[in-house]
Amino acid sequence: MKSQFSFLRFFKSQPQVIPGFGLSLGFTLFYLALIVLIPLAGIFIKSSSLSWEEIWMTVTHPRVLHSYKISFGLSLLASLINGFFGFVIAWVLVRYSFPGKRILDALIDLPFALPTAVAGITLCSLYAPSGWIGRYLELLGLKVSYTPLGILLALIFIGTPFVVRTVQPVLEDLDQEVEEAAISLGADRLQTFFRVLMPPLIPPLLTGIALAFARAVGEYGSVIFIAGNMPMKSEITPLMIVIQLEQYEYAKATAIAGVMLVVSFLILLCINLLQSWSSRYQRN
Amino acid sequence: MAGIVSRLKGHRASGSMALKEPKWVKRLLIGVTVSFLFIFLILPLAMVFISAFSEGISVYYASITESAALSAIRLTFFATMIAVPLNLIFGLAAAWSITKFEFPGKQILITLIDLPFAVSPVIGGLIYILIFGSQGWFGNSLRDHGIQIVFAAPGVVLGTIFVTVPFIARELIPLMQAQGKDQELAAITLGASGWQVFWRVTLPKIKWGLLYGVILCNGRAMGEFGAVSVLSGHIRGQTNTIPLHIEILYNEYHTTAAFAMASLLTFLALVTLGIKTYIESKAADEMNEEIS
Amino acid sequence: MSIQVNNIHKTFGKFKALDQIDLEIPSGGLVALLGPSGSGKTTLLRIIAGLDFADAGSGTISFNGLDVTSLAAAKRKVGFVFQHYALFNHMSVFENIAFGLRVRPKSEQPSELEIEERVHKLLKLIKLENFGKRFPKQLSGGQRQRIALARALAVEPQVLLLDEPFGALDARVRRELRRWLRQLHEEIHVTTILVTHDQEEALEIADEVAILNHGKIEQRGRSQAVYDFPTNAFVCEFLGDVNSFSNEKQTTLVRPHEIELYRHEPSGIEGVVRSVNAFGAVERIEVDLLCEKKLILVERSSAVKEKHPLSTGDLVCVKVRKEFIFPHA
Numbered sequence: 001m002k003s004q005f006s007f008l009r010f011f012k013s014q015p016q017v018i019p020g021f022g023l024s025l026g027f028t029l030f031y032l033a034l035i036v037l038i039p040l041a042g043i044f045i046k047s048s049s050l051s052w053e054e055i056w057m058t059v060t061h062p063r064v065l066h067s068y069k070i071s072f073g074l075s076l077l078a079s080l081i082n083g084f085f086g087f088v089i090a091w092v093l094v095r096y097s098f099p100g101k102r103i104l105d106a107l108i109d110l111p112f113a114l115p116t117a118v119a120g121i122t123l124c125s126l127y128a129p130s131g132w133i134g135r136y137l138e139l140l141g142l143k144v145s146y147t148p149l150g151i152l153l154a155l156i157f158i159g160t161p162f163v164v165r166t167v168q169p170v171l172e173d174l175d176q177e178v179e180e181a182a183i184s185l186g187a188d189r190l191q192t193f194f195r196v197l198m199p200p201l202i203p204p205l206l207t208g209i210a211l212a213f214a215r216a217v218g219e220y221g222s223v224i225f226i227a228g229n230m231p232m233k234s235e236i237t238p239l240m241i242v243i244q245l246e247q248y249e250y251a252k253a254t255a256i257a258g259v260m261l262v263v264s265f266l267i268l269l270c271i272n273l274l275q276s277w278s279s280r281y282q283r284n
Numbered sequence: 285m286a287g288i289v290s291r292l293k294g295h296r297a298s299g300s301m302a303l304k305e306p307k308w309v310k311r312l313l314i315g316v317t318v319s320f321l322f323i324f325l326i327l328p329l330a331m332v333f334i335s336a337f338s339e340g341i342s343v344y345y346a347s348i349t350e351s352a353a354l355s356a357i358r359l360t361f362f363a364t365m366i367a368v369p370l371n372l373i374f375g376l377a378a379a380w381s382i383t384k385f386e387f388p389g390k391q392i393l394i395t396l397i398d399l400p401f402a403v404s405p406v407i408g409g410l411i412y413i414l415i416f417g418s419q420g421w422f423g424n425s426l427r428d429h430g431i432q433i434v435f436a437a438p439g440v441v442l443g444t445i446f447v448t449v450p451f452i453a454r455e456l457i458p459l460m461q462a463q464g465k466d467q468e469l470a471a472i473t474l475g476a477s478g479w480q481v482f483w484r485v486t487l488p489k490i491k492w493g494l495l496y497g498v499i500l501c502n503g504r505a506m507g508e509f510g511a512v513s514v515l516s517g518h519i520r521g522q523t524n525t526i527p528l529h530i531e532i533l534y535n536e537y538h539t540t541a542a543f544a545m546a547s548l549l550t551f552l553a554l555v556t557l558g559i560k561t562y563i564e565s566k567a568a569d570e571m572n573e574e575i576s
Numbered sequence: 577m578s579i580q581v582n583n584i585h586k587t588f589g590k591f592k593a594l595d596q597i598d599l600e601i602p603s604g605g606l607v608a609l610l611g612p613s614g615s616g617k618t619t620l621l622r623i624i625a626g627l628d629f630a631d632a633g634s635g636t637i638s639f640n641g642l643d644v645t646s647l648a649a650a651k652r653k654v655g656f657v658f659q660h661y662a663l664f665n666h667m668s669v670f671e672n673i674a675f676g677l678r679v680r681p682k683s684e685q686p687s688e689l690e691i692e693e694r695v696h697k698l699l700k701l702i703k704l705e706n707f708g709k710r711f712p713k714q715l716s717g718g719q720r721q722r723i724a725l726a727r728a729l730a731v732e733p734q735v736l737l738l739d740e741p742f743g744a745l746d747a748r749v750r751r752e753l754r755r756w757l758r759q760l761h762e763e764i765h766v767t768t769i770l771v772t773h774d775q776e777e778a779l780e781i782a783d784e785v786a787i788l789n790h791g792k793i794e795q796r797g798r799s800q801a802v803y804d805f806p807t808n809a810f811v812c813e814f815l816g817d818v819n820s821f822s823n824e825k826q827t828t829l830v831r832p833h834e835i836e837l838y839r840h841e842p843s844g845i846e847g848v849v850r851s852v853n854a855f856g857a858v859e860r861i862e863v864d865l866l867c868e869k870k871l872i873l874v875e876r877s878s879a880v881k882e883k884h885p886l887s888t889g890d891l892v893c894v895k896v897r898k899e900f901i902f903p904h905a
Binding site: 016017018019020021023024025027028029031032035036037039040042043046085088089091092093096098100102104106107108109110111112113114115116117118119120121122123124125126132133156157160189214215217218219220221225237238241242245248250253254257260261264265267268272 | 305310313314316317318320321323324325326327328329331332335370373374376377378380381382384385387391393395396397398399400401402403404405406407410411412413414415417419421445446449465468469472477478481482500503504506507508509510513514526527528530531534539542543546549550552553554556557558560561
């Protein structure tokens with residue numbers, strides 16, 4: 001109660017030097033509530049029109065359960081793969097110079113900028129049995145398009161920038177004097193890397209992996225073409241929502257969406273914690 | 285989405301000899317990077333354009349000028365024209381309130397602004413169906429008045445707004461936080477009003493970050509698929525955006541036409557990246573100065 | 577214009593930044609608020625400017641007897657100069673200085689010609705006549721701070737408030753600007769408050785100083801008087817180097833230049849010279865007192881140095897010329 005009281009008092013009596021507090025915060029809250037918060041709250045209200053049993057049946061239907069395995073499992077795998085390659089790419093872009101580096105650096109953000117549908121059809125065509133890459137993988141007996149492997153590739157594609165762009169600025173910011181100090185104290189290159197360089201890079205690395213994971217779990221456009229969408233084989237959870245919607249089973253769609261929302265909130269919470277952990281290494 | 289601020293520090297020279305890895309390590313790492321980026325970024329990029337022109341210029345031109353394509357382009361522009369300005373105003377208001385004032389719950393607000401990033405775009409579409417759809421809260425009253433939101437252009441606009449809410453705010457908040465508020469306070473002691481401070485002092489300081497946010501927001505708005513796909517009725521020539529039109533073409537095996545449309549969006553993406561790189565290099569010194 | 581600060585309190589959470597501050601600043605005066613970091617001096621300055629507000633229910637700020645406590649900063653007609661200049665980097669020097677004139681309502685706005693005239697006069701005053709077209713980034717720190725001062729003066733403020741104005745500058749530029757600011761004040765006579773943590777700066781520039789510590793004013797008065805007659809140990813120690821001797825009842829503080837050293841003096845305290853540092857006009861000598869196992873610092877002028885040269889290891893007698901005694905509360 002007390003904190004609520006002081007909260008209210010704050011907005012009432014605090015004089016502000018810079019004008020526009022009421023207007024800007026008021027508009028921010030109004031817009032956010034209207035566009036994001038109230039509609040999202042609708043998910044939980046709508047699912048309450050189902051009984052607990054119905055909800056449970058919907059969200060644990062074998063097809064749905066399998067889609068969790070695909071969505072969460074492959075997202076985790078993709079974000080870990082991105083963690084590894086993203087770290088290497090960030091390292092190379094910060095520490096080495098080679099021809100074409102600037103262009104590559106600029107291209108890192110392509111998966112952000114490229115519409116997901118475009119990514120979807122492109123990857124699908126590339127890895128289809130007749131595609132540029134798919135035909136060679138075919139010879140090796142690997143089928144990519146229309147299999148979970150294809151989903152994994154799409155998720156790696158869209159997750160590429162996250163780790164690079166979280167690790168890169170921290171790596172750039174690291175004082176090379178610290179490394180020189182470590183070497184002058186007798187550490188070799190590997191010791192320097194693991195004991196001096198790595199610790200401040202772990203929080204941004206984890207943050208990047210978590211961001212990539214969050215994006216991958218909800219991804220729809222780039223996956224849906226390459227996935228093949230075969231029940232119990234290559235269906236992702238967002239697709240389960242779409243399928244329920246197409247059958248006008250709004251409540252059921254909402255129940256599955258609720259599960260995804262809870263997971264999203266949890267990831268968001270993790271990311272926030274990671275970021276505040278990470279900020280202790282940064283200046284000011 | 286690495287913001288401009290985090291990318292400002294600039295590249296340092298490659299350090300002293302003592303900090304060098306053995307040559308083979310360096311070559312291996314560069315090799316891994318280049319091959320990964322080649323396979324995952326450059327090859328798909330090349331694929332889009334080569335497929336788009338695989339049947340010649342005239343087929344390409346016909347694909348992007350047939351009436352369904354033109355109507356998709358029109359709707360995409362329409363939705364973007366509404367979503368970007370609204371989110372621009374939102375971004376400015378949010379960044380102003382968060383960076384110029386202290387209030388309880390600020391961190392929660394910042395997290396909530398990010399919410400549309402964390403939520404699947406499919407859910408972003410679903411929520412508006414729950415509200416405005418035929419079984420939704422306002423479904424009946426809307427139908428009585430002959431207003432259709434879901435499976436029509438307004439739904440497409442709403443979905444586009446939802447997924448692009450955070451873009452500009454996220455660029456501006458860290459930037460304005462780093463810039464501090466001394467200049468605004470100085471302007472106020474010199475007698476400037478709130479709007480004068482905003483237009484004459486703050487806006488010129490944040491113009492690059494703002495432009496960057498607008499470009500990102502624009503790119504996403506034009507390319508959004510998941511949310512729009514759920515909300516659009518997929519009515520060809522009426523409620524299709526460019527990405528939805530691509531989907532239909534692709535699924536109907538009009539591969540060349542699909543890639544022709546895709547090449548438009550890919551071109552837009554490349555322009556976005558180009559402008560972004562330009563802004564970064566141009567703004568870096570200026571903003572470093574501002575922050576230090 | 578005179579400024580009256582009356583019973584001002586300011587707390588941040590549980591931290592008392594200002595605790596019952598009363599202060600009167602005479603019209604045309606140049607007063608320094610001096611104190612260590614965290615003493616509340618900047619907070620007090622910002623409250624006077626209207627950039628911060630005192631706790632609800634605490635006292636008032638008045639200009640010329642007129643209560644301005646709840647007046648917005650934009651209406652107080654104060655010129656505020658920030659430690660890090662806060663220049664508008666996207667505007668030329670000219671436009672920076674003209675800003676305060678251009679944001680006035682149309683009816684009060686001077687004509688373009690008048691603005692130009694006013695800005696050029698100010699540029700002359702700060703001795704940067706030919707810098708109008710440049711941008712802040714192209715200038716040195718000292719030049720930027722002078723521009724910031726001219727910008728503040730352009731609106732003809734009733735009060736000039738300077739928040740650590742030389743804090744970000746290097747030592748040589750600081751000393752130059754100090755003398756320049758003193759001269760400037762004599763020319764324009766605007767009531768000025770200067771916040772600084774540098775006692776030398778405060779004593780050199782200001783007519784009067786107010787010394788703050790832990791949100792309270794410890795002492796205030798004319799610079800020389802405060803230096804010569806500190807009312808407590810904190811003020812005495814803060815204003816310059818001291819040798820401190822304390823027992824259960826009292827603390828005795830002695831400034832290094834108030835100690836004399838003799839080769840042979842039967843009545844003095846004996847000590848051994850530990851080090852001699854003789855560059856510049858003042859010689860600094862560390863003496864180990866034999867009776868107390870304590871190292872003290874002594875400063876001697878070059879005249880004395882030449883007459884009675886000392887070197888490490890010499891046996892000396894110590895005589896105190898002047899001391900401050902503060903009984904423990």
